[in-house]
Amino acid sequence: MGNLVTISFYMIAFILVGAALCAVFSTRIKTVLFYTLIMFFAFGLLSLQLNCVLNGAIQIMLGCGGAILLLGFLAVLTPKKAPNEVKLEFRPRMFLSLGAVAMFFLTLLWALFDNYLKRLLDIMSGSLVINREISTVETISENMTANYAIDIGIAAIVLLLLAVGVGMVGIFKRNEEKM
Amino acid sequence: MEVLLNIGMYHYLVLALILFCIGFWGLIVCRNIIKSLICAEIMLNACAINFIVFAQYLDASHLHGAVFAVFIAVLGLLELGLAAALVVSIYRYKQSTDLERISDIRG
Numbered sequence: 534m535g536n537l538v539t540i541s542f543y544m545i546a547f548i549l550v551g552a553a554l555c556a557v558f559s560t561r562i563k564t565v566l567f568y569t570l571i572m573f574f575a576f577g578l579l580s581l582q583l584n585c586v587l588n589g590a591i592q593i594m595l596g597c598g599g600a601i602l603l604l605g606f607l608a609v610l611t612p613k614k615a616p617n618e619v620k621l622e623f624r625p626r627m628f629l630s631l632g633a634v635a636m637f638f639l640t641l642l643w644a645l646f647d648n649y650l651k652r653l654l655d656i657m658s659g660s661l662v663i664n665r666e667i668s669t670v671e672t673i674s675e676n677m678t679a680n681y682a683i684d685i686g687i688a689a690i691v692l693l694l695l696a697v698g699v700g701m702v703g704i705f706k707r708n709e710e711k712m
Numbered sequence: 713m714e715v716l717l718n719i720g721m722y723h724y725l726v727l728a729l730i731l732f733c734i735g736f737w738g739l740i741v742c743r744n745i746i747k748s749l750i751c752a753e754i755m756l757n758a759c760a761i762n763f764i765v766f767a768q769y770l771d772a773s774h775l776h777g778a779v780f781a782v783f784i785a786v787l788g789l790l791e792l793g794l795a796a797a798l799v800v801s802i803y804r805y806k807q808s809t810d811l812e813r814i815s816d817i818r819g
Contacts, residue, residue, distance in 0.1 A: 542719045546727045553731055553754050557738040562746060569750050576757050580781070583724070584774065585764045588781040595789065 541582060544694055548575040551697035570596050571697065724765040732758035743811050745802070749795050753788050760784040 549572060556568040577592035735754030742748050760781040767777020806813055 539717050539719050542723065546723075549727065550730055550734070553734045556750050556754075557734060557742065557747065562744075565747055565750060569753070572754070572757075576761075579724075579727075579761065580764055583764045583768045585768070585778045585781060588760065588764060588778060588785060591782060591785045595785070 538582070541578075545575050545579050545582065547694060548572075548697050549579065555697065568697075721765055721769040724761060728758045728761040728765070731755075731761070745795075745799055745811050748811060749792065749799075753792065756784055756788045756791075 552568045552572040552575060556565050556572065559565050559568065573592050573596035577589045577596060580586075580589035580592055732755055735751045735758060738751035739748055739755070742751060763777040763780040763784070765777075767774050767781075771777055
């Protein structure tokens with residue numbers, strides 16, 4: 534169990550520091566705001582890990598509110614283009630980050646609807662051991678749901694890590710090219 | 713290796729220190745007003761982490777630090793809201809968000 538707490542701490546720490554560095558180093562305002570949102574989410578996760586549920590919830594709500602604000606900001610500030618000028622391009626950073634945020638919300642919704650939020654928080658704070666043993670028929674769906682929610686949560690954190698890592702590499706490469 | 717694997721109070725404090733340093737450095741270096749605000753927010757959140765960690769490890773009730781953390785979060789939110797309004801009005805007036813160009817304040 535200690536391993537899970539350790540891994541989640543280092544993941545969150547990497548996300549926090551990486552997103553903070555990305556926000557400070559990036560030159561475009563949209564990128565700064567985007568990494569700030571990721572930072573808020575990571576702050577929320579860290580607070581949840583430290584059993585400070587209220588602050589964690591506030592930080593995550595700030596992240597959600599910020600995401601909506603960012604959408605509005607992009608809608609207002611992005612220059613209007615004719616439909617035939619709009620190009621669809623694959624952006625790995627944006628794709629990974631949006632995927633991670635979507636998966637994180639999916640986990641939260643799943644945990645909320647299945648009444649497993651407390652269990653998820655207990656696991657993150659290290660006060661509950663994951664029980665993957667399925668003993669009776671009645672507990673099959675319960676255990677499977679909880680385990681899937683945890684797996685998706687971990688996958689979301691890994692995706693966030695990837696997104697921040699790719700973002701950091703991109704920003705430092707761009708800075709090198711400028712220099 | 714054992715020290716790195718057993719997560720305790722000092723790990724969180726080091727993380728908060730790193731974040732505070734990043735925020736402080738950015739606040740000094742960045743000339744853009746929006747980035748300066750984000751850096752101030754990073755510093756505030758680093759302080760909030762300290763409060764939460766001390767409440768978790770040193771306070772028996774786990775409550776006082778959490779209340780301060782929520783207070784800091786609300787304070788940061790208010791600061792961002794106020795600063796956003798200021799940025800918009802300064803941008804309309806100066807056509808720039810460069811802090812170096814903002815040298816006069818009129819009522």
